[in-house]
Each structure stands twice: as C-alpha cells, then as structure tokens.
Amino acid sequence: MVFARTLLLVQLLLCATLGFAIDISGKISWNDVCPNASTLGQAKASLDNDIFRGGIKADGSFVIPGVPDGVHLLSIISHDFFFEQLRIDVNGTTVEARPYVPGTPLNPPSTVLLSYPVTLAAKEKANYFVPPESFNLAGMLANPMMLLMVFGGALMLAMPYIxxxxxxEALEEFKAQQQKIGGVQSALQGGDIKAGLSALASVGDTGSSTQVNKGQSLPKARGNKKSRR
Structure with a gap:
C-alpha cells in the first residue's frame, strides 16, 4: 500500500515536471563554411554542457525536449566547425533567445532579442593541423644558450692573443692566480672543503696585496725622477 502511494506520488511529480518543461527548437543555416549536413558530420545541439541535448536532422533542424524554466546556454557541438553560443530564457511557454559571448556574466541579460526558433550558422572550420616550424637562424642565434656558447668560443680563441x-709581470700574476684557482678546484673536488676555502681566501689576499704593492711603487718612481732632476 505504501509502495503504491509512493509510486503514484512520483508519477504525479513527473507529470508536473513535464508540464513545466518545453521543447527548444532551432535550425542550422547552411553557408559557405558548412554547406550541408554531410559536411557537418557528427554534431548535436546541447544545452548547459550537454544536460539537455537533441540531434540534428539532415535539413539542419533540431529539437531539445523537456527543457525546464530558467536560463540556459545553447551550443552546437561539432568536431569540425565552430558555432556561436546563444542564451535561452524559458519562462513557462515563453522562449527568448539572446546572443551570448563566452566568459561574460549571464546577468544582466542582453537587450538584443533574436528570432525564435533560433537559427545558427558555422563561423569557421576547425583546423587541428599545426605546420612544423621552419629553420630560423635569427631565432637560434637569439637563444641565450647559443649566445653563451658563441661568447665562450670567442673568448677561448682570443685568450692566446690576450x-x-x-x-x-701581469702574465706571471695571471699564471699564479690560475695555479691557485686550480688548487681550489682540486681541493673542492677532493672533498676537502676547509682546504679549498683557505686556498680561496689566499687568492683574495694575494690579489689585494699585489694592488697595494703597485700603488706604493708608483710614488717612489716619481720621487726618483724628481731627485734626478
């Protein structure tokens, strides 16, 4: 008895729901982009991300059954073509169609009303092929890694001339610095971090001491010149 009453209540609710639902109809207008149904291929009319949908006939017409009251977005789902989206407002037996730009808010609605049943046309054909990029010498040379390699190669070629x-005297100092830097690298590679740090500190001390010695030698040379005069 309880089951029969529950079943009757469900049927009444279903009938009430269907009583407030309406069928959305429309048609695809063939154009130069999509001239006929065979060119369109597999496609369907969809409302609200495929919650409600309907097939497209050979003449381009479609019907989406059982659409309840509210605001809905109408899309044509096609693999090969892009269609514009429409806003569909259903209020009882009244259906209003408006243009819709994806990403824009639904409220407030557009003041532009379209004719109903709606008519849509393909905007463009989908192109899934991306041509491979050709060889670009300027782009390759603008690569930072390539610039670093070119600069390093030029420096290696110019080093003997320098x-x-x-x-x-500068050459001797340069060789001494190179030997100390080599010792620092070998110490760090060998795992002796303390020796490497001490060697690195000695390199800095040597460089500062050489600069001080050069600065002190210049006044002496000038004093000798004055004494000779």
Missing amino acids: INNMDP
Missing part, C-alpha cells in the same frame, strides 16, 4: 700582449 696572453701574448700582456706585460711580463
């Missing part, structure tokens, strides 16, 4: 044109 060393040959250095003063003997």
Whole structure:
C-alpha cells in the first residue's frame, strides 16, 4: 500500500515536471563554411554542457525536449566547425533567445532579442593541423644558450692573443692566480672543503696585496725622477 502511494506520488511529480518543461527548437543555416549536413558530420545541439541535448536532422533542424524554466546556454557541438553560443530564457511557454559571448556574466541579460526558433550558422572550420616550424637562424642565434656558447668560443680563441700582449709581470700574476684557482678546484673536488676555502681566501689576499704593492711603487718612481732632476 505504501509502495503504491509512493509510486503514484512520483508519477504525479513527473507529470508536473513535464508540464513545466518545453521543447527548444532551432535550425542550422547552411553557408559557405558548412554547406550541408554531410559536411557537418557528427554534431548535436546541447544545452548547459550537454544536460539537455537533441540531434540534428539532415535539413539542419533540431529539437531539445523537456527543457525546464530558467536560463540556459545553447551550443552546437561539432568536431569540425565552430558555432556561436546563444542564451535561452524559458519562462513557462515563453522562449527568448539572446546572443551570448563566452566568459561574460549571464546577468544582466542582453537587450538584443533574436528570432525564435533560433537559427545558427558555422563561423569557421576547425583546423587541428599545426605546420612544423621552419629553420630560423635569427631565432637560434637569439637563444641565450647559443649566445653563451658563441661568447665562450670567442673568448677561448682570443685568450692566446690576450696572453701574448700582456706585460711580463701581469702574465706571471695571471699564471699564479690560475695555479691557485686550480688548487681550489682540486681541493673542492677532493672533498676537502676547509682546504679549498683557505686556498680561496689566499687568492683574495694575494690579489689585494699585489694592488697595494703597485700603488706604493708608483710614488717612489716619481720621487726618483724628481731627485734626478
């Protein structure tokens, strides 16, 4: 007895729900982008991300049954073509269609009303093929890694000429610095961090002491010149 009453209540609710639902109808207008149904291929009319949907016939017409009251978004789901979206307002037996731009809020609604049943046309054909990029020498040379490699190669080629044109004293200092830096690297690679840090500190002390010695030697040379005069 209880089951029969529950079943009757469900049927009454279903009938009431269907009584407030309406069918949304429309048609696809064939154009140069999509001239016929065979070109369109597999497609369907969809409301609210496929909650309500209907198939598209050969003449381009479609019907979406059982749409309740409220605000809905109408889309044509096609693999090969893009269609515009429409806003559909259902209020009892009244259906209003408005243009809709994806990403914009639904409220307030647009003041532009479209004719009903709605008519949609394909905007453009989907192109899923991306042509491979051709070789671009300027783009390759603008790569920071390529610039670093070119600069390093140029520095290696120019290093012998720079060393040959250095003063003997500067060359000796450069060689001494290179030897100390090599000792720091070998100490760090060997795992002796303390020795590496001490060697690194000695390199800095040596560089500062050489600068001080050069600065002190210049006034002496000038004093000798004055004494000779």
